[in-house]
Every structure is written in structure tokens, then in C-alpha cells.
Amino acid sequence: MQGIEIQFPGVKALDGVDFTLRRGEVHALLGENGAGKSTLIKCLTGVNKMDAGKIVLEGKEIRPTDPKNAMDLGISTVFQEINLCDNLSVAENIFIGRQPMRRGQINWKEINRRSQELLERFHIHIDVTRPLAQYSTAIQQMVSIARAVDVDAKVLILDEPTSSLDNEEVQRLFAVMRDLKKQGMGIIFITHFLDQVFEMSDRLTVLRNGHLVGVYNASEITKLELVSSMIGKDLDEIFDLKRASIKKDAPVALEADHIGAPGKVEDISFTQQKGELLGFAGLLGSGRTETAEMIFGVTRMQDGTLKIDGHTVKINEPMDAIHHKIAFCPEDRKRDGIIGDLTIRENIALALQARRGMLRPMSRKEQDDLSNKYIKMLSIATPDAEKKIRELSGGNQQKVILARWMATEPNLLILDEPTRGIDVGAKAEIQRLMLQMCEDGMSIIFISSELDEIIRCSNRIIVMCDGKKAGELNGEGCTQADIMRMIAGEKDGETA
């Protein structure tokens, strides 16, 4: 690929970017949100049309018209958001659109057998005839990768393939990637996990604001250099974060007493002081999200009691929680967060409007002021507040959702994986913002799969395992090993 240029109204998404992928290499594509990674990929796969430049594949110029066409040309993609049909079987999902035929009919036996084989290469042993929806996000992710790999691809594009996988699954994926590499496939690997970049890739291309910053050999660049080339700022500034300081006599803001929803989480007890940042660590499916959803009323709390500022409260649905000044940024941004077709302004105003009720509408001016304030405060990259939220990049969408809840001026803010799938710079921004809000007296529950950010920010950490609380740790002086030991069930250290 040489000199791809594409323009979007308002924001120039890509400007004269060159990108070369060699046969049999893993090439990491890096950059902050809105740097142009996704746009580049969309050009490659024919989702977006290029205004200028050309794509050359094995010496021939190609012009992919749509993803299917790109796939036929040999460019296969696994997009960040899982694009599968929930209610079809796993095997159907893998072979959709290219079912093997026998005598004019779909050969189901063949489909199921080949799907099984394919997934076994990933060490996944599941019943491929069952609907995909029955399996976890991680499995679904692997299925979409399996599908992309099975077509005769020359170029495989993986857009954030690891963001919903746990460590073991990541290693499985890497094994498969190494395998494919040996076969001569070129892999474009987009991720925000820098460790994985260094573990897997041969070369790196860094984009910033639609421009090419540089192409590096993975062995010749340090992590620090890489990060500063991505964000163009000094690193010290980013990682200089201080834990929120809680006053000794700060009152208890939230008290959970043996709360639970049978089948999901059970017997969770903890207290949280005003202005405290409480981290929730644990593996995928350990009950972190479910606990948060229970406090916010998305999931019905069936056992135990919840006290806010010392008073027992009953929260049956999100509206009740909002009235108790709780806010919740959900984990699945696309499903539970953004209202895609509405504008940034409407998305920001929505929660506050919901609390005020239907009959007390916010004037257009109030909405404008509110959205402009947060666009500025959170530096949301957009030409104006009237852009549809689905047209923003993931990190900016996350900021809009954050703005939606900050606008309600909550006392307790629950953030479920607020930094997932967003880059180092925005991550640091969000972390700094969290800590600032804690200093200002807000209590925050912070859920994350990334142990280092949990440790860096939290005053205390609650470790979850198998739907139960495994224990509690102090943020200060805690190491990743402590948390992992607790998850693994070794009862040393202080358990509550």
C-alpha cells in the first residue's frame, strides 16, 4: 500500500500515509484513538473509498469495493466489534456465505466437521452446532478469527483481537498467529496492549492524527520511545498519577452487605468511603460486571442490603440508582452505552434528561452548553456536538458516555472497563480524570482487566473470583502477583 489518503468532512482522517506489509510478518499498526488506524483498515477492506493513493497487493493494484470483495482478493479482516450472527450455530457463522455444497444442497456434515477441525487448531473444543450466543465473548472472538483465517487469505487484519480475551486465550491466539506467519501470511495487528505488540510483531507503524509518524523494527525501539511517538508528549506527564487522598474521617458512602443475585454473584460485602477509588479486579466472568450491574439496578439484586450514606436503599432499576446519584459506564459500549444514531449532544444530555423526567425538557441552549463544556473538558475529537456518536472513534465514544454521567453530577461513579480498547494517551487522560474526581469527593468503583492500571489508581482493590469476593487488598504497595495469587485462591496476605 502506498500513499493512502482519505478525507472525512471536518476531520482529515488520513493524509498521505504509506504502509507496507511483507509476506510472513506481523506488522503492528499503532496510534491513539482517531489516529487513523481504523480508517486505514477500512480503506484496505473496501468499507471506505479512498480519495487518493493506491493499494498494491503482490505487484498488482487492487481496488476493493467492499469487504467481501477484499476477502476474495485475499484480505481478510477481524473487526474490533464482533460481527457475527448470535442465533446461528458456530459452524454456520464460520461458513456463512461460502457453504460447501453437495449436489446443489448445503453439505451440513462437511460444515460441522470442518468447523470442528478449525476450532481445534485454536484448542477450542465446543459443540459447533449450538448457537453462538451460548458461548462467551472470548469464544465468539475466536470464532470470528477462525472464520477469517479459514478463507485463503494473504493478508489478515486483526483489529483489537485480544481486548476481550484473557491471558491464556491470548497465548492461544498468538500460537495461531505464529502458525499463520510461518505459512507466509502477512498479519496486520492492531492493539493497545503494548506488551503484546512487542511479543508478537516484527515491525511497527505508528500513526498520529492521520499522519504517518514512523515505521520501526520491533527489536530496535523501546516501549517508552514508542509511547511518546504515539502521543507526541513527554511520558513523565502521563504516568505521573497520584492516588486519591482520602481523609481519615471520610464518611462511608456505600455499604454492600452480602448482596447477591443467585446464579451470577453471591455474598458480596464491602464498604466504600467518600472520595475513595475502589478497584475491582478479577478475570473475565468473575462477577465484577455483575456486581456493578446489581448496584446500578440493571440486574435485580435479590439478596442482601445496600446502604448509601448510611440509609438502606432499594434499587430495582437504573432510574432508582440515578436518583440516588449513582452513575454507571457499562462495559459493552456498543450494546449498553451509545445511542448510535443520536448526536453527541443528545447522548450527553440523555441521562440528565432522564432524571429530570420527560416533562421538564432541557432547552436547546442548556444542551448545547452542557455538551460544549464536556467536549472541551474531555477533549472529545469532533468538529461539533451535532455529529452522530457512532461516527466517533471508540475512545471518543467512551468520553461521551463519561460526559453523560458526569453531567448528572453523581456521588458514586461506576466505571466498567472504561479504558478498554482505547489508547495510552486517552487511557492516562481517563485515569487522571478519575483521580481528579475522587479528590473532589466523588467515590468511584473502577473495574478493569488491566492489573497495572487498577493498582496504579485504586485506594483499595476488591478481588473477585467465580462470582464471589476472593479478598481485599490495599492499593498502596500491592503488586500484580498479590492479586493473581488471590485469584488463584492462595489464602495468604490479608483476606477479608
Place this chain on the structure above:
Amino acid sequence: MKKSRESIFKNKLVLAVIAELLILVVAGILEPGFFHVEYNATTGMLYGSLVDIVNRSAEITIIAMGMTMVIALGGTDISVGALVAVSGAFALKLLRWDVTLYPTPGDYTIAPFFLVILVPLLICTAMGLFNGVLIGKFKLQPIIATLILMVAGRGIAQIATNGKQFTTGYTPYRFIGQGSLLGLPFPIIITIVICAAVMIFVRKTAFGTFVESVGVNPNASRVTGLKSDRIIIIVYTLTGFLSGVAGLIYSSRISSCDSNNAGVNYEMDAILAVVLGGTSMTGGKFSLAGTIVGSLIIRTITTLVYYFGITSESIMAFKAVIIAVVIIFQSEPVGKWLATRQARKQKAGELRG
């Protein structure tokens, strides 16, 4: 910067208006008398094809106000036609009560007039509520839930009138569909009042935004604190009520009730009006103004076809052709094509300038 968004939103409305004007121009060329509007001093009413179009579109426009929001929620309501029949049947039942006791139609009513109006409206509102509860609380698919009353509604109407077709000569009742106020046919007045009321309710409160939000992403709306089931119930209940109003107008026009033929195909016309007006069937953003234009387009086509003596059997075919053209013009690929063409022209213009 704001221009870009508004032009997209307005585009569809503008397209619908252009389509309506084009159809009218064709009508004017073919029949110069088409635009003739005359004031008749004795009846105190305006006459002419244009007045007729607005007058006759009243039922569909009123129903389509509700249907717009039903569709914005990603749903559909196919029971509205049956509710039109229900409303007329109960009104006539109250006017005549029992035809064996009062065999001749005349200028009288058995029940007090306010009940003649109120009871059918309440029944239709309750039926709308029933739809809303099935969809909002029991999470039935809208087309299935409203299918129940689509079928049962006409049965209920038959039962109310013992399967007979009543006629009435009661003047106040006939005024609803046949009277005039300020020179305008009364249905037009009712339509204006209803449209204004719905628009104010939707846009001057946050209700419109809530409907759009639930229509786009019900999960996220719930997490954001919206009570989506309640919003769904309100919308379907409102649609039931509006169908009741349309039913009164219809039965008053013909001074009678006809459980088999009243409101037939109204659900289709109402959905078409909404789609022609630029609201997407997938839910989300909606335009009430667009719906009004959409309803006028449908009625203009119908009137045009009648006007030129084309048999009523072929009306559906004519409608289908014109509607297909309008909808294709509003479709996304065509819109994109137009946009890129425009952009290219602009670029060329800039280069020249």
C-alpha cells in the same frame, strides 16, 4: 458545521415536499381545473381538489402521527385499521342502540352526545394500551401483538352492532366528518389540532428524544435510566386513541358504520405515510412534519387517480408505482450518490471560482 446535519435531516422532508409538488404539477398539466378552489357562500365552505385532498387525508394523517412514533421505536402497529372500525361501530351503537327498537335513522341520538364521542375513544385507547402492554411488558414482537387486535377488532365491531350496518342522521355527529368551520371542512380542523397537539407533546417535552433513544438502542436507553416499557406503552396507547379519532371522522363522513370495510388498508397507508415522510423503518430519528407530507402524497395520488376516471381497482397499482419511486429516491444509496454528485459539483465550482 450545523448545516451538514440539518441538510441530511431536512433532505428527506424536502424530497417528500418536492415529490408532492411534482405530483401536483402533473395533475395541473393534465387537468387545468385541478387547482381551482371555490368558496361556496351558502355552505360557507371551500371547494376544490386541493381542499378535498387535505380533507380526505385527515384519517391517515391522524393515525400516522402515532404510527410515526411506533415506527421510530422500531415497531409497527397493524391494528389501526380495525380500530377505525371499532370506533365507528361503538359510536353508531350509542347513536342508535338497537335498530329493532328504533328502526328508522333520523336526527336523534339514544345516548348523550358526549358519550357517543367519549366511549369509542376510550375503547380504542384501551385497545392501544393492550397493544402497548403486550409489546412493552411482555416483549411480544409488535407485528404479532397488534395482529391480535387487527383480527379481533373487526369481530368486536361486529358484535357491537350485531353484524348490522347502522346509519344515522344525527346532525352533530354528521358535523364531525361533513361540517365546516372557518370555511374549512371540519376534519381539516381536527387534523390541525391533533397534529399541533402531538408535535407540541413530542418536541416541547423530552418525549421525542426518549422515543428516538429507545428506538435506536433499547439496552443503552435502559442503562441510561429511561423506562423503555413505559415509553412503548404511551406510544401505542396514543396510536390507539388517534385511530379512534380517525374512526369517528370516517363513520361520520358516511353517516354509518361498516365493520367490514371501515379502515381497510389504513395500516398500510399510515406506514407508507411515515416512510414517505422520511422516518426509517429501522427506528430512531423521526419526522412528524414529513409524515404529514407523506399522508398528503398518498391522498393526492388517490384523488388524482379518481379525478381522471381511472377505476378504483387500479388505484393500488398507481399508488405502488409512485410510492416506489419516492422511496427509492430517499434510499441511502441514492442519497449517497446525490451527495457525492453535489460535492463534486461544489468542488468543480470552487476550482473554477
